[in-house]
Amino acid sequence: MVSVVSVMNGEQPAKQPAAAPVGHARGHSLTVRNLVPFYGKRQAVRPVNLDIPPCQITAIIGPSGCGKSTMLRCLNRMHEMVAQARVEGTVWLDHEDIYAAGVDPRLVRRKIGMVFQHPAVLHTRSIYENVAIGPRMSGITRRRELDDLVEHSLHQAALWHEVQDRLKHPARMLSGGQQQRLSIARTLAIAPDVILFDEPCAALDPIATSKIEELLVALRSDYTLVIVTHNLQQAVRISDRTAVFMIDRDAKDYIGSLVEVNDTAEVFSNPQDPRTQDYISGRVG
Amino acid sequence: MISSVKASAPRNYRQTTTINLTMQTLLVVATLLAVAPLLWITGYVLVVGGSALKLSFLTKDYEAPELATEGEVIEGFPGVEHQGFERDERDGPNLDFVARGGVLHGIVGTMIITGLALIIVVPIGLMAGVFLAEYPDTWVTVVVRFACDVLTGAPSIVVGVVAYVLLVRHLGFSALAGSLALTFLMVPTITRTTEEMLKLVPMTIRDAATALGSPLWYATFTVVLPAALPGIVTGVMLAFARGAGETAPLILTAFGNHTLSFDVFGPMHALPLIVYRFTDSPFPSEHTYAWGGAFVLTMIVLGANILVRVVTAYTQVKGR
Ligand SMILES: Nc1ncnc2c1ncn2[C@@H]1O[C@H](COP(=O)(O)OP(=O)(O)O)[C@@H](O)[C@H]1O
Numbered sequence: 001m002v003s004v005v006s007v008m009n010g011e012q013p014a015k016q017p018a019a020a021p022v023g024h025a026r027g028h029s030l031t032v033r034n035l036v037p038f039y040g041k042r043q044a045v046r047p048v049n050l051d052i053p054p055c056q057i058t059a060i061i062g063p064s065g066c067g068k069s070t071m072l073r074c075l076n077r078m079h080e081m082v083a084q085a086r087v088e089g090t091v092w093l094d095h096e097d098i099y100a101a102g103v104d105p106r107l108v109r110r111k112i113g114m115v116f117q118h119p120a121v122l123h124t125r126s127i128y129e130n131v132a133i134g135p136r137m138s139g140i141t142r143r144r145e146l147d148d149l150v151e152h153s154l155h156q157a158a159l160w161h162e163v164q165d166r167l168k169h170p171a172r173m174l175s176g177g178q179q180q181r182l183s184i185a186r187t188l189a190i191a192p193d194v195i196l197f198d199e200p201c202a203a204l205d206p207i208a209t210s211k212i213e214e215l216l217v218a219l220r221s222d223y224t225l226v227i228v229t230h231n232l233q234q235a236v237r238i239s240d241r242t243a244v245f246m247i248d249r250d251a252k253d254y255i256g257s258l259v260e261v262n263d264t265a266e267v268f269s270n271p272q273d274p275r276t277q278d279y280i281s282g283r284v285g
Numbered sequence: 286m287i288s289s290v291k292a293s294a295p296r297n298y299r300q301t302t303t304i305n306l307t308m309q310t311l312l313v314v315a316t317l318l319a320v321a322p323l324l325w326i327t328g329y330v331l332v333v334g335g336s337a338l339k340l341s342f343l344t345k346d347y348e349a350p351e352l353a354t355e356g357e358v359i360e361g362f363p364g365v366e367h368q369g370f371e372r373d374e375r376d377g378p379n380l381d382f383v384a385r386g387g388v389l390h391g392i393v394g395t396m397i398i399t400g401l402a403l404i405i406v407v408p409i410g411l412m413a414g415v416f417l418a419e420y421p422d423t424w425v426t427v428v429v430r431f432a433c434d435v436l437t438g439a440p441s442i443v444v445g446v447v448a449y450v451l452l453v454r455h456l457g458f459s460a461l462a463g464s465l466a467l468t469f470l471m472v473p474t475i476t477r478t479t480e481e482m483l484k485l486v487p488m489t490i491r492d493a494a495t496a497l498g499s500p501l502w503y504a505t506f507t508v509v510l511p512a513a514l515p516g517i518v519t520g521v522m523l524a525f526a527r528g529a530g531e532t533a534p535l536i537l538t539a540f541g542n543h544t545l546s547f548d549v550f551g552p553m554h555a556l557p558l559i560v561y562r563f564t565d566s567p568f569p570s571e572h573t574y575a576w577g578g579a580f581v582l583t584m585i586v587l588g589a590n591i592l593v594r595v596v597t598a599y600t601q602v603k604g605r
C-alpha cells in the first residue's frame with residue numbers, strides 16, 4: 001500500500017494520475033473535499049475535508065445532532081433522497097468524483113454500501129431472500145449463482161453457521177444482533193468497495209455488539225469501513241482513524257463541524273483540539 | 286406533625302375531583318348519543334329485515350304481488366302493519382297481496398356493478414396513492430390530492446347526473462354506466478388510504494432499499510407496498526362498502542331491472558335500488574323487499590369487512 005506518508009518520506013510512489021486524489025494499490029479510498037450538506041436552506045455541517053484510507057476502519061464520533069449521519073449519507077449520495085436536501089462540494093471514490101454530472105447515484109450506492117442502526121430486515125421474507133434482494137435487483141436470476149452469493153455473504157457476515165439450516169425461515173425469527181449481521185450480509189452481497197455504518201450497535205446488547213465489532217475487524221482487510229458511533233470505547237477498540245465532529249458552543253448557529261482527524265490512538269491519548277479533549281473526557285456531549 | 290396521605294391533598298383537590306367527574310360523565314353521554322342512532326338503525330334493519338329472510342328470498346328474483354289464496358298464511362313481517370296501509374278488518378286477511386319473490390337479482394347486480402367498479406378503481410387508486418406518497422410534492426400532487434378531497438365530499442347524485450348526461454343519454458341505462466359512476470366515488474377512498482398507509486411505512490425500509498441501489502419503483506413495489514398491504518386492503522374494503530351502498534348514481538345509470546340479468550350493457554338491479562324502489566310500494570307486503578334488501582346489503586358489507594379483518598390479521602400474525 002502506498003500512503004501519503006511514504007510519498008512524503010521520499011519513497012517511490014506508484015504512478016499517480018495528476019490532479020486526482022492519491023490512489024492506492026489495494027482497497028478503495030474516499031476523499032471528501034469541501035463537502036457541505038444542506039436541508040433546504042439550512043446548512044447542516046460546516047465544510048468537511050476528510051481522507052478515508054483504504055482497508056481501514058474510520059470512526060466518526062461526536063455528540064448528537066452535530067451532523068455525523070448527514071455527513072455519512074453524503075458519502076454514498078443517500079443525503080439527496082431527503083426532500084429538499086442538496087450537497088455542495090465533492091466526494092471521490094478513488095479517482096472518480098461521485099458527484100460528477102452523469103454519475104447515477106444508484107450505481108454509487110452499489111459501490112458504497114450502507115448499514116443502519118435499524119437493520120430494516122424484511123420480516124416476512126426468508127433469510128435467503130433478504131440476502132438475495134440486492135443480487136436479484138442487479139439481474140442475477142440463476143439459482144446456483146444466487147445460492148453461492150448468499151452462502152458466501154452469510155459466511156462473510158459470520159452468520160452462516162447460525163442460519164444454514166433455516167435459510168427458508170422468515171427473517172423475523174432472528175435476534176436483533178443476527179438481524180444486524182443479516183443486513184451486513186445483504187450489503188456484502190452486492191460487493192461494495194466501501195461500507196458505511198451509522199451506529200450499527202446502538203440498539204444491541206454488549207454480546208451482540210462485540211460480535212459485530214469482531215466482524216468489522218475481520219472485514220477490514222477487504223473493505224474500507226466507516227463507522228459512526230456514540231460509543232467512544234468502540235471507536236478505541238476497533239478503529240484505525242477517528243474523526244471528531246462537534247457543535248461549537250460559542251457559535252449561535254448550532255452547525256456542527258469536523259474538528260479533528262487523526263490516528264485513533266493519537267486522538268484519544270493526545271487530542272489536539274480542546275473541544276475533542278472535553279468530549280472524550282466526558283465534559284461535553 | 287404526623288404525615289398523612291389524606292391531609293396532603295392540595296387546596297383545590299375537591300374542585301379538580303368534581304371537574305374530573307363531570308367531564309367523564311359528559312364524555313360518556315356524548316359517546317352514547319353518537320353511537321345510539323347507529324345501533325338503533327343497524328338493530329332495526331337486522332331484526333325487521335332479518336325476519337323477512339327465507340331461503341327463497343335469496344334464490345328468487347322479483348315476482349309481482351299476488352292475491353293470497355284461501356287460507357294462506359301471509360308471512361308478512363312486523364313492519365307491514367306499521368307502514369301506513371291500515372288493513373281494514375272487514376277485508377279479511379285473505380284479500381291481502383303476497384310478495385313471493387326475492388332479491389337474488391339485486392345481490393347479483395350489486396356484486397357485478399360494484400365488482401366491475403373495483404376492477405377499474407383498484408389499479409388507478411393504488412397508482413395514484415403511490416404517486417402521492419412516494420414521489421416528491423409538486424403542483425401535480427397538490428392538484429391530485431385536492432381533487433380527491435373534493436370528490437370524497439361530492440354529492441353522489443351529481444356524479445349520477447354527470448354519468449347520465451355523458452353515458453346514459455347516448456348508450457341507454459346500463460350496469461356499466463353504474464360502475465363507471467361508482468368509480469368516481471370510490472377512487473378517492475382508495476387513493477387517500479393508500480397514500481396514508483404508505484406514509485406509515487418506516488423510512489428505514491426505504492433507506493435500506495435505496496442503499497442497495499434500488500430504483501424507487503422497485504423498492505415501492507417489492508418492499509414498501511407489501512409492508513402497507515393490510516391497510517391498503519382496508520381502504521379497498523371501505524371503497525367497496527361505499528360503492529355497494531350508493532343509490533343515487535345508480536338510479537340514473539343502472540336504473541333497475543326486475544329480472545336476474547348478467548348483461549352489463551343493459552339495466553340491472555342492485556340492493557340499494559331495491560330498498561329505494563320498494564319502501565313506498567303501494568303493496569305493503571312488497572315492503573319486505575326493501576327491508577330484506579337492506580338486511581342483505583348490511584350483511585354483505587359487514588361480512589366483507591369481517592372477512593378482510595380476519596384475513597389481514599392472519600397474514601399479519603404470519604408475517605410479523
Ligand atoms: N431530515 C432532516 N431534515 C432537516 N434537518 C435535518 C434532517 N436530519 C437531520 N437534520 C438536522 O441536521 C443536523 C445534523 O443531524 P444528524 O446528521 O442526524 O446528526 P447526528 O447523526 O450527528 O446526530 C441536526 O441539526 C438535525 O436537526
Ligand SMILES: [Mg+2]
Pocket residue numbers: 068069070
Ligand atoms: Mg445520527
